[in-house]
Amino acid sequence: MSDVSLDTATTEPGLGDYFALMKPRVMSLVVFTALAGLMVAPVHVNAFIGFVAILCIAVGAGASGALNMWWDADIDALMRRTAKRPIPAGRVAPGDALALGLALSGFAVVLLALATNLFAAGLLAFTIFFYAVVYSMWLKRATPQNIVIGGAAGAFPPMIGWAAATGSVSLESALMFALIFMWTPPHFWALALFVKSDYGDANVPMLTETHGRRVTRNHILAYTILLAPVSLALGFTSIGGPLYLVVAAVLNARFLWGAWMIWKRDETQAEADKYAMEKRVFRHSLSYLFLSFGALVAEAALHAMGFGGW
Amino acid sequence: MAIHVEHELHTRRLGRNVGVGLLLAGFVALVFGLTVVKVMQLGDVNKLEGYDHVLQPQNIPALPPASATGTGGKS
Numbered sequence: 001m002s003d004v005s006l007d008t009a010t011t012e013p014g015l016g017d018y019f020a021l022m023k024p025r026v027m028s029l030v031v032f033t034a035l036a037g038l039m040v041a042p043v044h045v046n047a048f049i050g051f052v053a054i055l056c057i058a059v060g061a062g063a064s065g066a067l068n069m070w071w072d073a074d075i076d077a078l079m080r081r082t083a084k085r086p087i088p089a090g091r092v093a094p095g096d097a098l099a100l101g102l103a104l105s106g107f108a109v110v111l112l113a114l115a116t117n118l119f120a121a122g123l124l125a126f127t128i129f130f131y132a133v134v135y136s137m138w139l140k141r142a143t144p145q146n147i148v149i150g151g152a153a154g155a156f157p158p159m160i161g162w163a164a165a166t167g168s169v170s171l172e173s174a175l176m177f178a179l180i181f182m183w184t185p186p187h188f189w190a191l192a193l194f195v196k197s198d199y200g201d202a203n204v205p206m207l208t209e210t211h212g213r214r215v216t217r218n219h220i221l222a223y224t225i226l227l228a229p230v231s232l233a234l235g236f237t238s239i240g241g242p243l244y245l246v247v248a249a250v251l252n253a254r255f256l257w258g259a260w261m262i263w264k265r266d267e268t269q270a271e272a273d274k275y276a277m278e279k280r281v282f283r284h285s286l287s288y289l290f291l292s293f294g295a296l297v298a299e300a301a302l303h304a305m306g307f308g309g310w
Numbered sequence: 311m312a313i314h315v316e317h318e319l320h321t322r323r324l325g326r327n328v329g330v331g332l333l334l335a336g337f338v339a340l341v342f343g344l345t346v347v348k349v350m351q352l353g354d355v356n357k358l359e360g361y362d363h364v365l366q367p368q369n370i371p372a373l374p375p376a377s378a379t380g381t382g383g384k385s
Contacts, residue, residue, distance in 0.1 A: 014322045015329035048347045052340060115344055 013096070017086040021069050021097050022062025022104075029289075030061040030157045036293040037161025037176055040239045040300040045165045049115050053164040056112035057157055060124045063104035064153070067132035070097040072140070075202035081195075101132070112164070120163040127156040141203065144210040151184030152177075158293070175234045179292060182227040186220045186259060187285040193217070193262070194275035194282070217263050220281075224259035228252040231292060239296055241309045247295040251288045258284055 034057040038050055045053070069076065069087055077088035086092040105128050113121035135150035143149075155177045162173035192208045193216060199206040208216045231252055235245035258281035270278060302308025 012319060012322060013326075015326045046347055046351065048343050052344055055340075111340075 013086065013092045017091045018096075018100060020086050021066040021092060021100060022059075023065030023068075024062075026065060026154075027058050027061050029154070031058045032290070033176075033180065033293055034058070034157035034161040036297050037158030037173065038165050039161075040172070040296050041162045041165035042238065043165045045116075050164075052115040053112060053120070053161070056108045056115065057124060057160050057164075059104050060108035060112070060128050061157070063101045063108060064128040064131040066097050066101035066104065067128070068136045070094055070101060071132070071136045073097075075141075075204060078202040079198045081197070112160075116164040117167045119167050120160055123156060123160045123163050127153055127160065130156070141205070144205045144207040146205070147188050147207070148185050151181055151188075154184060155180035172234070172237045172239045175230060175237060176293075176296075178230045179227070179234060180289065182223060182230050183285065183289055185223045186227065186255070187282065187289075189216050189220050189223075190262065190278050190282040190285060193220075193270070194278040213267055217265070221259045221263040224255050228256060234296070236310070238309070239299060241299040241302070243302065243308060244292075244295040244299045247291055251291055254284055255281070255288055 031054055035054050038045060038053060069085055072082075073085075073087040073094055076082035076085050082088065087094055087097055105125070109121050109125045109128070112124055131150070131153035135146065135153055139146040139149055158176040158180070159169060159173045162176070163169060189207060192206060193213060197206060197208070200209050207219060231248045232245070234240050235248050258277065261277050262281055265277060299308045
């Protein structure tokens with residue numbers, strides 16, 4: 001009996017295993033963009049309520065991550081990158097992940113409603129539903145455009161931050177949504193080009209595998225071209241201004257140049273320099289999003305001091 | 311060989327229990343802080359009494375005199 005209990009004991013999860021279910025790296029991006037959405041909104045929010053709102057959005061994102069890991073445990077076990085996640089590694093039982101995801105979803109939505117407003121809470125609930133059900137359960141295994149449509153889930157946080165402050169959506173928050181929505185595909189596909197994935201083993205239709213790398217390069221260029229006007233349009237709204245516009249122009253020019261270089265290359269050239277350009281564009285895409293939202297926050301700060309804006 | 315009273319499992323379990331305890335304490339602090347902020351935002355604390363669903367005449371704002379509004383006279 002004692003042997004059996006010791007064997008099972010080694011798989012008992014620690015708190016860190018539950019935290020890993022919440023995809024902390026994704027949460028950090030969510031926190032940053034949601035905070036930006038909240039800070040650039042034209043309505044002042046009490047600092048503590050703002051903190052609670054961001055916490056709720058982060059926990060909601062973490063909850064959807066746990067639900068995603070629960071649903072995808074079978075394919076996670078087949079891929080090197082995800083095989084060490086808590087469920088396929090046997091550290092957390094699938095039922096526990098489901099319970100954690102559902103409980104935290106309820107907690108985040110209800111507390112956001114109490115702290116801010118029902119509209120923001122409804123948006124958060126929809127985002128969790130979108131990521132866990134629309135993306136994870138319906139799209140991920142069905143279409144190579146999964147990353148495009150699924151990217152919407154990652155695009156909602158600034159809109160929720162804005163809604164927490166204002167109680168509504170607006171052109172500004174819709175453009176912040178569109179910025180992340182259009183940014184996600186080229187960002188992800190640049191990564192997909194240089195990471196040797198094993199999505200094929202798990203039967204997940206990724207564009208690089210279903211349509212090939214040439215088509216993926218075409219898609220990166222197309223989406224980066226579509227991203228530029230969205231980013232620049234944001235500069236002409238009430239939350240934009242000269243500073244944001246200059247930053248956006250430089251960032252888009254750099255991103256477009258990178259996408260163009262990726263489009264011009266073929267696999268032979270890419271393999272010759274070990275995907276240097278693809279890796280560079282991926283890194284630039286990360287700073288693109290960070291600096292774009294950073295510039296928006298800077299505009300809001302300048303505006304508060306009597307400068308900036310139009 | 312020294313006998314370890316504390317199995318690794320118990321250390322992990324203790325860590326988890328302490329973590330959950332801290333999270334619960336954080337939750338209590340969060341709700342308390344939120345309550346304080348919401349109440350402070352009310353400004354007029356009499357507004358709190360409006361939540362018990364009982365008509366309280368003392369909380370109904372006094373209407374201005376009919377002559378001041380210009381609607382109370384004969385038409």
